[in-house]
Amino acid sequence: MTYCIGYWLEKGLVFASDSRTNAGVDYISSYSKMYVFQPASDRVFVLLAAGNLATTQAVVHVIQRDLDRAIETGKSDANISGAGDxxxxxxLFEAAAYIGEVSVAVQQKHRAALEQAGTSADASFILGGQIGSEPHGLYMIYPQGNAVMATSQTPYLQIGETKYGKPPLDNVGNTNLSLEDAARLCLISEVLxxxxxxxxxxxxxxxxxxxxEHTLSQHVTLEADAPELATVIDTWRSAQREALHRLPAFAWEHAEASR
Structure with a gap:
């Protein structure tokens, strides 16, 4: 399992991901789930991945292969999505459709063998970025290959283990946050x-x-012993305690206090 977040804001995009891969209680390892593609000066793509690790890695390899072939030959082979790479x-919706097609093809190639072994080939992705003067955007790509877009009403998208990190995103997040505040919010969601x-x-x-800007202004990796992680959880915990003490008293407490 993993947990990845993409956040759409008026000022840009924020992405967060963990790096844990679990193949059983006795085999836990770390793999990056975040991939960055900058195939031209007028575009940038960030791809987050969750699900079967072999599937997600194969999808990324095919995306890179298609880019390499297009650069070598100077042309692209258009597919159903309208784009060959x-x-x-x-x-951006063409890019999401293209990645969805690649993902479905990879899953279908290995599904029968994996299901026979009791393993799912499914993978899901979050794709964000900007192409030229088109608006920046964010998409979640399902295992079936279709995609949904983040909006101002639903600005963040999650894949993987999503339920535990939702409360801070729902309660504090909005599209007018600064990019740095949104990054802090995504980080606390990961830590929680x-x-x-x-x-x-x-x-x-x-x-x-x-x-x-068509580029990443920041791309950082925080290891388990990074002081920022301890500070984040300590600060958040203290704020929650303070909020608890500020909640209104129950009616029976007022009655007991007046005796």
Whole structure:
């Protein structure tokens, strides 16, 4: 299992992911779930992955292969999505459709053998970025290959172990946050999920893509012993305790106090 977040903001995009891969209680390892593609100066893509590790790695390899072939030959082979690689896409939804097609093809190739062994081939992705003067955007790509887009009403997307990290995103998040505050919010969401589920864990990766800059302004990896992680959870815990003490008293407490 893993946990990845993509956050759409007026000022750009924020991405966060853990790096834990669990193949049983006796085999836990770390793999990056965040991939960055900058195939041309007018575009940038960040891809987050969850699900079967072999599937997600194969999808990334095919994406890179298609880019390499397009660069070598100077042309792309258009598919159903209207794009043969990330360099030939004119719109972000075309890139999401292309990755969905690649993912479905990889899953179908190995599904029968994996299901016979009792393993799922499914993988899901979050794709965010910007192409040229088109608006920046964020998509979640399902195992079936279709995708949904983040909106101002639903600005963040999650894949993997999603339930534990939702409360801070729902209660504090909004699209007018600064990119740095959104990165802090995504990080606390990752840390809280780690504390509740052992299949999620560091190193944590954070990436920021400012609107209209077509590049990453920040891409950092926080190891388990990073002082920022301890500070984040201590600060959040203290704030929660303070909020608890500020909650209104029950009616019976007022009655007991007046006796």
């Amino acid at each position: 990330l360099r030939s896409c004119h719109y 999920t780690q504390r509740s589920n052992l299949t999620v864990g560091p190193p944590f990766e954070l990436a920021i893509v400012p609107r209209n």
